[in-house]
Amino acid sequence: MTGTARRRVLHVIPSLEQGGAERLLASLIEAASPDIQHRVVVLFDRVFFRPPGAEILSLNLPGRVGPRLALALPGALRRLRRIQRDWQPDLVQGWLYYGNLLAAMARSPGTPVLWSIHNTSFAPGLGALKLRLVDQICARWLGHVPARVIYCADSARRLHEARGYAPDRSVTILNGIETTRFRDDPALRAVGRARLGLDPRAWVIGHFARFDAQKNFPLVLEAIARARPALPPIAVVMAGRGVADAPALAGLVARHGLADVVRLLPPLDHMEEILPAMDLVLLGSGHGEALPMIAIEALASGRRLVATAVGDVPALGLPAEALVAPGDVAGFATAIVAVANSDALTWRELGADTRARFDLGRCVAAHEALWRQPALGAAASVGGALGAPVGMDMS
Template sequence: AVQTWMYHADLIGGLAARLAGVRAIAWGIRNSGEHLERSSRSARLVLRACALLSGRVPKAIVCAAQKAAQRHADKGYRRDRLVVISNGYDLSRYAPDAAARARARAEWGVVGDAPVIGCVARWDPLKDHANLLRAVAALVRDGRDAGLRCVLIGRGMTADNPELGALIDRLGLRERLVLAGPSDDVPAAMNGLDLHVLSSCAEGFPNVVAEAMACGVYCVVTDVGDAAYIVGNTGVVVPAEQAEALARGIETALREVAARGRERAGEPARARVLEHFDLARMVQSYIAVWRRISGVQA
């Protein structure tokens, strides 16, 4: 079997496999299908071509998210080819770690028990950091912030990002933020947080949410992609692109963490990842798809 990933590879790799005589082809969709108008023109054109060929080239189309499958079906992909396999995680790597927590907070200059919220995401319009920073600004303005610090982790989360710097200065948040930049140890960064916030306006299956949960971190997410499905009833879900709603969600979550204690508040989140998003389960699901389209019995 041949497995391809994302629109261009699905089209080119799928056609190349067919020309090579391979019939057992599975495409892979990682895009949420939301806000495609913000994608490149080539991506939109390739998506249309894939939709037209989706009943002829692949025998299965694997989506990482339920909403991604629905949106692509609405855009012309063959519904009977679509399969949803949620991402899986190495739960020995993404796990609560007190020593890593202490190291991360020391690196960020966090003193004592000040609540630390954070977002692990590259600088990208779809990640909508402006939404998060406006929410934090609203909390600080109204005295609802509980003295929080906000850590931004990811590519572009650095002082030499002029757009980010201008936004921070406009909102008066320079003293509240830590620009940590890219991390080569995401589990340690997650452990340093008391609350992880996904502020995106579009997602497919946002890995950072499950990774934070696996580390026992309480989460606030915007209702994009499968974020609400991932957190279930273990976190707070708010509408996308509404800074005041996000501010209220963060305020509610901080109260919950303070009342129950960080570890107890995060336990249901890790338990949900253990139950639904284990790496071994994901691997077995892919193997089952590849066997089915190849005609191989389990």
């Protein structure tokens, strides 16, 4: 413990690349109260978000999970312990499975550890075998370490408790966004369209995700191709990590006859300008999502949204025609057409409701209340979790 006026929180996260959890961490730091100081340790030297006021340190682990990573892990744990020894944080918060794993394995006596979980189910088959293993190590062997396990959605909490995570350590803190930034604003729409070089008259579909099987690009592209004849002339913006330089994705676009309308872009910043430039935003994930930031941001910006019913997405209040079963290409195409023809007023009202429900201030206040709890230190000193409250909801 520092014994100083400012409470020190050390975050351990795989990277600060573009992603929902990473964006939330950056937002929490940017909005931090003056009495809380943050430092971030990334396992892999990949940084997109650079929140002001927080030093970012890298453990420089190899970029892929495999033998090289296993060999480098002992050295990384030593560096993480040295960082804790030198900085003396009041608590350590792990983010995502690998961040949670290292935060637990490198824990210092008397310093409480928190875990933060932002997903639900895994990919089917052997593709997520290593991630499943880390998940079970955390649940079965290291589950006694965290004083609290923070879930961004109730769907994530329920699934992880069913997999062995202790219910008496659970805290649900819903994701939050800066509602002064994400709003339905014609001026922002004009800025975003100019920035992307879009025709002000075009009907624009946006899909913002890394190029990964979880995000189901094949479904999204096929659904757009099926729906296209029933839509006004469209432009499609796809942006995210790995999107701009993936030959397989470019080939998929061409096979669906969409090369004339689809633009493949790298991750974009200032999404509060980009989203209002869209007429429709798509989320086609087949698994894994808990409470996707892009869905909240799109709705807060007054955008129409078609999404698969994953995680807490069904709780966002979408019209029935906008919600589709995961993997249902025909249903997704039908939803695109139905939502394209839906009343804009419905989406403006949903935008206002979303801004009220998911204001970042509530999310920051809930996290900071947890970080300030003196009893967290008592839990760490005895190696257990707090006895109460159980299943606390700080949303």
